[in-house]
Amino acid sequence: xxxxxxxxxxxxLIDGTFITLKLVGITMVAxxxxxxxxxxIRNAKSKLLSLPAFLYIYFFRGTPLLVQLFIIYxxxxxxxxxxxxxxxxxxxxxxxxxxxxxxxxxxxxAGEIIRGAILSVHKGQVEAAVSLGMTRxxxxxxxxxxxxxxxxxxxxxxxxxxxxxxxxxASTVALLEITGITRNLIAETFMPVELFFIAGCIYMLLSAGxxxxxxxxxxxxSRFRTVASA
Numbered sequence: 379x380x381x382x383x384x385x386x387x388x389x390x391l392i393d394g395t396f397i398t399l400k401l402v403g404i405t406m407v408a409x410x411x412x413x414x415x416x417x418x419i420r421n422a423k424s425k426l427l428s429l430p431a432f433l434y435i436y437f438f439r440g441t442p443l444l445v446q447l448f449i450i451y452x453x454x455x456x457x458x459x460x461x462x463x464x465x466x467x468x469x470x471x472x473x474x475x476x477x478x479x480x481x482x483x484x485x486x487x488a489g490e491i492i493r494g495a496i497l498s499v500h501k502g503q504v505e506a507a508v509s510l511g512m513t514r515x516x517x518x519x520x521x522x523x524x525x526x527x528x529x530x531x532x533x534x535x536x537x538x539x540x541x542x543x544x545x546x547x548a549s550t551v552a553l554l555e556i557t558g559i560t561r562n563l564i565a566e567t568f569m570p571v572e573l574f575f576i577a578g579c580i581y582m583l584l585s586a587g588x589x590x591x592x593x594x595x596x597x598x599x600s601r602f603r604t605v606a607s608a
Contacts, residue, residue, distance in 0.1 A: 380572050387563050387573060394559035395580055401473075401545045401555060405480040406538055412481070413488035420493050431489070438486035444547050447479040451551045476548040484541050488534060495530035496522055528599050535592040539585045546581075556580055 420431040438446065454460050454469050461470075468474040499522050507517045549558035560577040564570045 379575070380569060383567060383569055383572050384576050387567075388576065390559050390563065391556060391576060391580060394554060394556040395584070397553070397555040398542070398545050398584070401476060401480065401548065402538070402542050404477055405484055405541060405545075408477075408481045409484035409488050409541075410534075412485040413492055416485060416489035417492035417496060420489060421496060435486045435489055438483050439490070443479065443483050443544050444550065446483055447476065447547055447551060450479045451475040472548070472551040472553045475551060476545070476553055480541060480545065480548075483544075484537060487537050487540075491530050491533040491537060492526065494533070495526035498529050499525045524599075528596065531592055531596040531599070535589060535596075538588050538592065542584055542588060543581060 416431055416434070419427050420435065422428045422431075450469070451472060454465075460466060468478070503521050504517055507521050512520070545555055546557035548555050549561060552558070554562065556577050560573050563573050567573070
């Protein structure tokens with residue numbers, strides 16, 4: 379193991395780590411914001427509302443993330459009307475194409491996680507709230523929302539880690555995050571073992587950090603259960 383090489387390359391890999399964190403941060407926040415209404419629409423009784431949400435989720439869960447990224451990065455550029463539109467400002471940039479692809483993908487997965495969490499709340503509680511005269515908004519705010527959030531955290535934690543690892547695909551469209559920088563350094567030094575080892579360590583540290591933060595959040599949100607059972 380060439381420690382000098384690792385020491386020399388580490389600053390560049392740290393720069394790539396910030397790009398990865400930025401990708402994950404924007405993607406997960408935007409994905410969560412979009413996933414909540416998607417889950418509510420998916421749970422709607424009307425087929426006209428729930429069917430488009432089902433098809434969206436089915437497409438993004440049923441096709442590889444790499445294919446989705448290539449469609450957005452390479453596919454849209456084939457249409458002249460897109461190149462002439464304001465969307466081209468974003469679609470010609472590998473960074474924003476990656477953000478769009480990752481956001482649309484994680485929205486589908488997070489939407490299903492939230493949908494399942496909402497359905498896990500006992501119907502008796504909702505019926506009791508209705509009998510007390512609560513509005514739909516109040517029921518979601520006071521009863522369904524807090525319980526569904528707690529139920530969804532473990533699944534969302536897994537999705538966060540999977541998406542963080544999925545950002546390595548951005549290197550296929552020439553975005554220099556951790557994997558992209560590692561590949562460039564390997565092409566310059568011909569030392570794949572050392573560089574992939576340190577890249578793998580960085581990914582593991584990021585995963586551990588994300589899991590730790592979400593575990594703390596889950597513990598904090600579930601404290602009322604501890605109090606209730608005491």
